[in-house]
Amino acid sequence: MTSLMPLTTVFPGLVWLMAALALVQGLRRAALWRVGAAAPVAWLDGLAKLPKRYLVDVHHVVARDAYASRMHAVVAGGLLAASILTALAILPPIAGFRPYWFVVALAFGVTAVGSLLVGARRYPSKQKRLSAGRFQILPFLLVAYAVGGTATALLLAFGIGGVFAPLALALAAAGGLGLAFEVRHGPMRHAAAGALHLVAHPRPGRFEGRPDTALQPLDLDAPRLGSEMPADFTWNRLLSYDACVSCGRCEIACPAFAAGQPLNPKRLIQDLVAGLSPAEPAYAGNPYPGGRQAQGERGALAGLIGPDARIHPDTLWSCTTCRACVEECPMMIEHVDAVVSLRRHQTLERGALPDKAVGPVTELRQSGDPGGRPLSARTDFAAGVDLPVMAERGGAEILLWLGEGAYDLRYGRSLRALIRLLREAGVDFAVLGAEERDTGDLARRLGDEATFQALARENIATLAKYRFERIVTADPHALHALRNEYPAMGGRYTLAHHTAFLLELIRAGKLNPARLPDLSVTYHDPCYLARYNGETEAPRAVLDAIGVSRSEMARSGKRAMCCGGGGGAPVSDIPGERRIPDIRMAQAAETGAGIVAVACPSCTAMLEGVTGRHAEIRDIAELLLQAVEAGR
Amino acid sequence: MKIVVLLSAGRHPVSGAPVLPRMEAQAIRIAAALGEAVGLHAGPDAEAVREALGLGLTHIEHIAVADGLDPVPALAARLAAMAPDLVLAGRRGQGGPESGIVPYALAEALDLLLIPDVVAVSGGPDTLTLDQSLGRGALRRVAVRGPVLATVHPDAAAPLAYAFGKARRGTIELVGAAAKATDVPEAVVEERPYRRRPKLVKGAPTGGSAAERLKAATGEGGSATKGRLLVEPDPEEAAREILAHLRQIGVLADASKSAK
Ligand code: SF4
Numbered sequence: 001m002t003s004l005m006p007l008t009t010v011f012p013g014l015v016w017l018m019a020a021l022a023l024v025q026g027l028r029r030a031a032l033w034r035v036g037a038a039a040p041v042a043w044l045d046g047l048a049k050l051p052k053r054y055l056v057d058v059h060h061v062v063a064r065d066a067y068a069s070r071m072h073a074v075v076a077g078g079l080l081a082a083s084i085l086t087a088l089a090i091l092p093p094i095a096g097f098r099p100y101w102f103v104v105a106l107a108f109g110v111t112a113v114g115s116l117l118v119g120a121r122r123y124p125s126k127q128k129r130l131s132a133g134r135f136q137i138l139p140f141l142l143v144a145y146a147v148g149g150t151a152t153a154l155l156l157a158f159g160i161g162g163v164f165a166p167l168a169l170a171l172a173a174a175g176g177l178g179l180a181f182e183v184r185h186g187p188m189r190h191a192a193a194g195a196l197h198l199v200a201h202p203r204p205g206r207f208e209g210r211p212d213t214a215l216q217p218l219d220l221d222a223p224r225l226g227s228e229m230p231a232d233f234t235w236n237r238l239l240s241y242d243a244c245v246s247c248g249r250c251e252i253a254c255p256a257f258a259a260g261q262p263l264n265p266k267r268l269i270q271d272l273v274a275g276l277s278p279a280e281p282a283y284a285g286n287p288y289p290g291g292r293q294a295q296g297e298r299g300a301l302a303g304l305i306g307p308d309a310r311i312h313p314d315t316l317w318s319c320t321t322c323r324a325c326v327e328e329c330p331m332m333i334e335h336v337d338a339v340v341s342l343r344r345h346q347t348l349e350r351g352a353l354p355d356k357a358v359g360p361v362t363e364l365r366q367s368g369d370p371g372g373r374p375l376s377a378r379t380d381f382a383a384g385v386d387l388p389v390m391a392e393r394g395g396a397e398i399l400l401w402l403g404e405g406a407y408d409l410r411y412g413r414s415l416r417a418l419i420r421l422l423r424e425a426g427v428d429f430a431v432l433g434a435e436e437r438d439t440g441d442l443a444r445r446l447g448d449e450a451t452f453q454a455l456a457r458e459n460i461a462t463l464a465k466y467r468f469e470r471i472v473t474a475d476p477h478a479l480h481a482l483r484n485e486y487p488a489m490g491g492r493y494t495l496a497h498h499t500a501f502l503l504e505l506i507r508a509g510k511l512n513p514a515r516l517p518d519l520s521v522t523y524h525d526p527c528y529l530a531r532y533n534g535e536t537e538a539p540r541a542v543l544d545a546i547g548v549s550r551s552e553m554a555r556s557g558k559r560a561m562c563c564g565g566g567g568g569a570p571v572s573d574i575p576g577e578r579r580i581p582d583i584r585m586a587q588a589a590e591t592g593a594g595i596v597a598v599a600c601p602s603c604t605a606m607l608e609g610v611t612g613r614h615a616e617i618r619d620i621a622e623l624l625l626q627a628v629e630a631g632r
Numbered sequence: 633m634k635i636v637v638l639l640s641a642g643r644h645p646v647s648g649a650p651v652l653p654r655m656e657a658q659a660i661r662i663a664a665a666l667g668e669a670v671g672l673h674a675g676p677d678a679e680a681v682r683e684a685l686g687l688g689l690t691h692i693e694h695i696a697v698a699d700g701l702d703p704v705p706a707l708a709a710r711l712a713a714m715a716p717d718l719v720l721a722g723r724r725g726q727g728g729p730e731s732g733i734v735p736y737a738l739a740e741a742l743d744l745l746l747i748p749d750v751v752a753v754s755g756g757p758d759t760l761t762l763d764q765s766l767g768r769g770a771l772r773r774v775a776v777r778g779p780v781l782a783t784v785h786p787d788a789a790a791p792l793a794y795a796f797g798k799a800r801r802g803t804i805e806l807v808g809a810a811a812k813a814t815d816v817p818e819a820v821v822e823e824r825p826y827r828r829r830p831k832l833v834k835g836a837p838t839g840g841s842a843a844e845r846l847k848a849a850t851g852e853g854g855s856a857t858k859g860r861l862l863v864e865p866d867p868e869e870a871a872r873e874i875l876a877h878l879r880q881i882g883v884l885a886d887a888s889k890s891a892k
């Protein structure tokens with residue numbers, strides 16, 4: 001028996017050693033986050049909510065890939081349980097209790113099964129979206145630790161010693177210490193950084209069940225505007241990028257990546273990670289489309305953006321800010337915030353907007369409309385329609401915000417339909433007319449925070465002059481700006497998207513649509529309505545109320561694919577191999593629906609612009625009007 | 633090379649908001665590519681041209697000139713002191729109180745060579761190469777020696793994007809005030825609100841094939857290419873040529889007809 005005594009100490013000791021090594025490696029990495037700017041973090045609150053954030057919010061995302069979810073539960077659960085149980089055995093009474101080691105062996109056994117599941121994703125051939133590099137060693141380390149651990153625990157349970165013990169222990173040590181070593185640069189960093197990231201998340205509102213999607217306002221008096229180098233990010237943002245597990249879920253969700261534009265959100269996050277430290281191992285996932293692989297300088301003070309830096313400006317301007325990557329990221333990383341922060345520096349400090357975007361942003365700044373059109377012409381679409389103006393009325397129950405789409409001939413049709421529906425339902429509404437300026441959405445997404453704030457102030461001053469209960473708009477970009485981003489500028493309003501408002505009118509019996517069962521419709525969710533505002537049900541309920549036969553695209557609701565119209569991408573116009581709206585229309589065609597229902601002026605314009613499409617593009621308001629007219 | 637860009641207080645053509653005239657923003661882009669450029673503004677308030685600091689200038693000199701006073705003497709005095717190699721200005725005003733005559737008045741006051749309608753400038757400081765727009769895409773390249781004043785044509789490269797951070801860092805320096813009230817040159821122009829008019833193509837064939845009419849309308853074989861190039865002509869001859877041209881395009885009445 002005496003020969004066993006060392007093993008019962010050495011084995012738990014190994015786990016303690018692993019923990020110590022992981023801590024050292026983690027601290028070495030954490031030292032780098034300290035170059036970041038300060039950020040307010042509610043530590044106690046975050047810590048208390050960590051289990052819920054992990055088990056509910058993270059799991060909700062992970063579970064979309066059933067295999068990955070099971071794999072992770074088994075391997076991570078097993079690893080944690082086995083390691084903690086073994087570590088506890090440093091106490092002699094536990095170590096001497098043989099049945100305990102059966103339990104430990106069971107936990108290691110579960111880990112071993114999980115390790116095989118991990119390996120099966122990578123061998124014989126790796127899933128395309130996963131990164132190679134150090135991640136390819138991970139299954140071996142896991143298997144070594146799990147199998148070595150199982151064997152050691154079993155030996156202890158049965159009380160067998162001899163030559164097997166050192167062999168099993170050595171295997172467990174190789175795997176275990178390897179895993180702990182990987183906490184600094186390798187796959188295991190995601191566990192340490194991920195947990196801390198959940199505690200210190202820059203958008204804690206995400207976990208409270210409301211969409212926390214408003215861009216944070218930039219202090220225009222700050223000495224440096226936006227992010228140029230890693231040190232310009234706050235420390236918890238640097239931490240969040242380190243949480244990236246290179247799973248590539250963001251990559252397959254990204255419309256710009258699918259269109260072959262030079263953007264890959266995974267690579268972008270990994271470039272932010274690598275930009276921080278010259279010691280970071282080489283990136284081993286799919287590259288930016290277009291094959292650009294510049295290395296650039298690295299370090300806390302190295303510029304991140306430039307033709308020869310790690311991130312090419314075209315990468316930055318390809319993003320449509322659709323948030324699909326954020327929605328899919330199991331590590332809750334905020335890609336869009338990173339993109340906008342980098343854009344802010346390019347635009348505000350360097351005036352380095354993409355050439356084609358300079359005109360619209362300049363017009364926005366100088367005339368309050370990206371097309372430089374007279375503000376009084378915004379209501380031209382309604383020629384012949386009685387459109388009450390706030391300035392003449394002083395107030396109305398509903399303020400109808402028209403948005404930039406009003407200048408567009410095609411979209412004018414949707415707005416006219418909406419106005420006729422409002423009249424039909426006897427709604428007391430008015431528009432701002434020539435007093436309505438652009439919300440500044442385009443400027444803000446393109447990084448021109450100064451113009452956004454100036455426009456927001458002007459609009460807020462205008463809105464303060466009138467009495468109204470709610471603002472209704474058919475433009476989800478305006479909705480997002482007014483509802484979520486204006487409060488930080490001092491303007492608080494109750495907003496309703498026109499689809500939600502029309503649904504209310506139907507439910508209140510003020511609109512009595514007939515049923516149009518002959519129409520086959522598929523609904524395309526606007527990013528700024530579904531992902532930015534969590535509204536996916538109202539438009540579908542309106543369609544169901546008019547009894548069309550409705551089918552869903554493979555990607556719909558909060559996981560829908562972008563039309564390519566957001567984030568200033570249409571004005572930046574970064575070339576790719578395909579066009580995003582073409583891809584989306586092909587997805588719509590798969591449903592066989594004759595009509596693609598839309599609820600956003602940008603979507604209307606982007607999808608209508610697809611050549612050779614067979615489906616019609618109709619706004620929800622247009623379809624409802626058709627049903628209401630049929631019901632007369 | 634020392635470059636001065638003349639800045640004026642303009643208005644946005646649609647919104648009427650105070651903005652830097654686009655052609656001056658284009659002039660800044662040309663200047664910023666050539667070397668260190670300074671902005672120069674004469675007017676009651678330098679805030680009107682602060683925007684230029686975000687468009688490529690780092691420093692603006694301001695001469696306080698009260699509203700309604702002629703800025704030319706003050707500008708001329710300052711330019712004489714600065715002795716720049718190149719002065720750039722817009723070719724016309726944009727909604728503000730100034731007009732396109734200012735560069736000409738300055739060129740006259742300073743005895744400077746004026747090259748109008750420039751779209752690009754390179755070289756310097758001794759010899760400058762300027763590309764001059766002749767309209768409809770036609771360009772003429774001129775090489776000049778010594779200080780020159782050039783006005784910028786709208787066909788020049790588009791203005792740089794406005795950078796808020798740069799505008800914040802740029803400086804405006806008050807370098808003086810108009811010494812004495814000089815009379816504004818009497819307004820010789822009559823002001824009327826703008827009215828869009830159909831474009832008449834003088835001398836376009838009314839008959840002929842559609843292709844011929846198109847050719848005439850789009851200027852192929854139009855004045856830019858049809859003209860005669862006279863190198864250092866005799867003044868008499870030059871005047872005759874100009875008069876003949878003006879009659880041909882219908883600006884002046886035909887001498888033979890008016891004589892009757
Ligand atoms: S926001 Fe959309 S376009 Fe931008 S990186 Fe994410 S998925 Fe790609």
Ligand code: SF4
Binds near residue numbers: 244330
């Ligand atoms: S950013 Fe998120 S979704 Fe993208 S690879 Fe990293 S962990 Fe996966």
